[in-house]
Amino acid sequence: MKGRTIVLDHIDDREAAALMVDGKLEDFLIVGDAPAPGTIYRARADRPVKGQGGMFLTTPDGPAFLRQVKGLSPGALMLVQVSGYAEPGKALPVTDRVLFKSRFAIVTPDAPGLNISRSIRDEDERDRLLEIAHECMDGSSYGLILRSSCAGEDAGEIAEDINAMLAHADQVINDPETEPELLLEGDGPHVLAWRDWTDPAEVVTQAGGFDTHGVLDALDVARGVSEPLPGGGHLYIQPTRALIAVDVNTGADTSLAAGTKANFACAKALARALRVRGLGGQITVDLAPMPKKDRRGFESALRAALKADPIETTMAGWTPLGHFELQRKRARIPLSEVLK
Structure with missing residues (x-):
């Protein structure tokens, strides 16, 4: 199935959302038992x-x-x-840097100023968005960031989004109580899907959508250890108490370039494989054998893949044994904790 599809459904009474791109699970969100990020x-x-x-x-x-x-x-x-x-x-x-984030706007109480996403480069569009921002933020001491999803969108919808975030911010910042309290719950998977998956896509909300669109089959793969790579290789991803261990296997390819090809495929696939599994923390990648001269190319391919990934990941570098290490934010709940 070609194209982008957002599927909103439930698994074991847990709200969940899946992003399918050309029939492949690109991202997955599911509610956990712990307070959600953004709370x-x-x-x-x-x-x-x-x-x-x-x-x-x-x-x-x-x-x-x-x-x-x-x-x-x-x-x-x-x-x-x-x-x-x-x-x-x-x-x-x-x-302690509290943000109020929605589809178009991020209100920043501790960082005043009006900012437009740098990915919006058209000067006329930036001027249009600044006019909207100035009108909505007039008299407010808060800061505002207009996200890349604002480009080409209706001014009324953007203004409505800004005003909703301002209302949330005022309610929280000006709350008069003096005891520890939950003030605002973090967004659930369905709201997060609307907020962050902003590229054009078909949206499926019917019950049973995960089954009919192949999400459950893709989750069966994600719940396992092995992740297939183009060319016949595999990643073996195993969480431990200390770190996430990733092993690159070349499969049946026995050519001289097999290791290099598998490692470059790993560089392109690793972020997605970790994202759909909800894995973060310290990550150690045991790469297939390849010449040291190819390391720079591997790093470039990995950096490009991580740049497109919404979860903050730091490339720590090579170890003396030739492993590659990363530090990834724990932004998702691991599938192993919610899907038994």
């Missing part, structure tokens, strides 16, 4: 962690951990936002 709390500072520059906080949903705190005393109240998923048994990761 905002009024939290109380509990105790500092010496040597790590962080602070444990108290929230209604359990302990949270805030990094890089300065001048924060135990007992102080502050607004924080969940920034990712915690490993089992660990505190919620949070940030």
Whole structure:
């Protein structure tokens, strides 16, 4: 099946969303048991962690951990936002840089100024969007970022989106209570799909859509260890307590260039394979044998694939044993935790 299809459905009563591109599962979102990223709390500072520059906080949903705190005393109240998923048994990761994000607009209470996505390069379009932004933000001390999805969209819809985020921001920032409290829940999979998958696509909302559009079959592959590569090779992806181990296998190809071809295929496929599995943290890739002169090309291919990936990933580099390491944000709930 050619083209882009967004499928909104449920699995075991859990809300979920799938993005299929040319019949292949490109992205997958599912609600978990932990608070979703984007959730905002009024939290109380509990105790500092010496040597790590962080602070444990108290929230209604359990302990949270805030990094890089300065001048924060135990007992102080502050607004924080969940920034990712915690490993089992660990505190919620949070940030004090609270954002209010929607399909077209991001309101930034702590960063004043009006900004347009750099991917919108047409000067006339940028001027049009700035006029909308100035009109909506007149008199507000908050900052605003208009996302790339604004390009060519109706001015009324953009303004409505901005005003909705401003209303959320005002409600949260000006809340008068003085106890730890959940102030705003993070978006669920269906809202996230509307918010972030903005390229033109067919949208399927009928029950059973995952079955009829091949999502369940693709999830069976994603729940396994092996991920097929073009050319007959495979990735073997195995989460451990310490890290995500990825092994590149050339398959039946025994040519001299087999390792290089499999590694370049890995560079293009790795981000998607990790994304649909919901995996993040430290990642170590055991590549197939290839000449050292091909390492630069592998890095370039991997960098290009990660640039198109919505999840922040840092390329740490090569180890003395020839492995390649990455650090990836835990932005998704692992499939293994929600689909048994």
